[in-house]
Amino acid sequence: MIDLKTIYEAHERIKNVITETPFAHAPRLSQESGCNVYLKKENLQVTGAFKIRGAYNKIASLSDEERSRGVIAASAGNHAQGVAMAAQIFGTRALIVMPESTPLTKINGVSYYGAEVILAGSNYDEAYAYAARYGEEHGMVFVHPFADEAVMAGQGTIAIEMIESMNDMDAIVIPVGGGGLISGMASAIKALAPHIRVVGVGAVGAPAMRESYDAKQAIDSTSVRTIADGIAVRDTSPITLSHILETVDEFVSVDDEEIANAILFLLEKQKLVVEGAGAVGVAALLHHKLDHFRNKKVGVVLSGGNMDVTLLSVIIEKGLIKSGRKMKLTVTLIDKPGALMQLTRMLQDLNANIVHIAYDRTSTTLAYGDANVMIHLETKGSEHQSQIRALLKEHRYLSSEEH
Template structure:
């Protein structure tokens, strides 16, 4: 079983390789929650995620034992970059099998460290099966992203750094996919400060580990679907589940909207960019999933920042709509001179800024002589949007809102 000694040995191996990432007080989150909240910013780690720690520690132990061949891994991206970086550091050939849906930024990140990339399967588990077979055929050592003591030991160094900065934490909130991070951190935390609560958080779209925790036995799922691709694990690892059942105090789940709102909050209010997996802890805090005594000191791990820019754009767009800072309308006008001007005049009077507009007079659902105007507006909240609706109704305009 993994112990504190192994984690401290990993800490020594990683010295000078990984960044001691900031563990910063978060005043806005603290005020919102009533807790004293600190954020461990592993999104600022080399390769953009905590995964470098476990991958480097594992490959370092292989090198220490005389391994000189290649390594193979399966990953949605962050573990892949960690393995690629570590293999490059030690001059070992690395092949990474990634799901076909992996964001381009993560594929490029892996290739940038000189690793070979094979895209295979629709999720991590299918990529994993292919990678294991590939490794056996090539005689490569398989570097598992979580079911490996040396990998878990490397991940556990996150907790050591947190306690170095703030030794009196009441709780640590950790994202969970396969369970390697929370296993390593929990072993370290409970060995040093047994009273510290370990709160695990997963995406509801990848529920296997949480369901297994509740049932006290491994439960696999048939599919996963979540924007938190870094924790989109379909099957439960019995190895990490054993640690989680032993050390984790509570296990919470967050939905897609909660994850997206946390990403947007961190970007806008904390000036921190995280991926979906990195935001689940903050999502749990923001949406009342964490129940501790008022004033408790809470450390939340922002596990990674490798978010695809297309996904980020979508999250921002939807976030603006949900927070009533953007409004989309489809207005039916009489297709004659001045009709559009009278519509835009109302928008000018109420201070709504047009950011996009389209004019359509050919749709088959239009009466002859009518036109559709689609418009996207910058707005200043729900009261402002209600004023826009009122003024358009008073002006006799026929419109519908698009969401």
């Protein structure tokens, strides 16, 4: 466990830099999950994620000589922005190594704070190896995103704020990637309120820490693949694993479909933009991974909100289709004047709004004299879509549907 005194010292050190983010009841999520849910909105933190807490605490703990040599870090984005902002405050050079697949919004976020960016490797672990090697060669101080006591202590300050606001929670649900956030938070929780159960949530596509927790020994993954890029860590840190085994009561995993559903739920029902890593706790609740806390008071950490807007647009589009609010059809017509008007008039009569239409008469799968019409419709749910399918069938249109 991280010493509680160390975490309180970190809280005092960072309090004038960070935002003490809201910790508020979520009525709709409570209703959907059957738990009494409160959200710690670190997605509203300065830099858009909790990582500034640990990064600032670490850099503030360095000597003047160490800061003069500059700092280097490897990150998928949020830790990078935290290090960059903290270094800017201290007037220290910062170099951030990020995976080549890092979303542009996170690269721009780092550059905004004046840090230099190098893109290297296909995932965090390859970027980490490059950064560690570069830092050693150039005498820079490496700021680890999770396996560092000062960083973990900084992240643990979230738990202090939550417990000071509400000390009668039954459980606190925390995202897990490399394990720095949950190590710091769980240490504070078990020291301040040991009755609170600590629940870690990871991504199915990044299973190393979950498998290590179950096996009680460090197990690395061969690869990671998840939309929750902030917790897409391939290798398990023995340092954070030891804290997790000591302080974490249970560990669950959610897949990308469940994470996407949680992102869309938070956007639509809670009016919150939360990235994949930040949404895993809500995903676990919505998809009944934590039903044993039904009617209990549960705190959930929304760890970050630096969402790639391109990915967000895909999640929204798929969500509209799955919820029956959008429909994509391909209908085969006889290619003659008035045929398309007849089809669109039928759809108009059913109050289906056409938002996109395309016409194809050259596909080799078509009979001569036929044409395919690709139509995207705004619809009013599954019953409305059933009416559209029935009408097309009644009028003997050949149609297929994209799901």
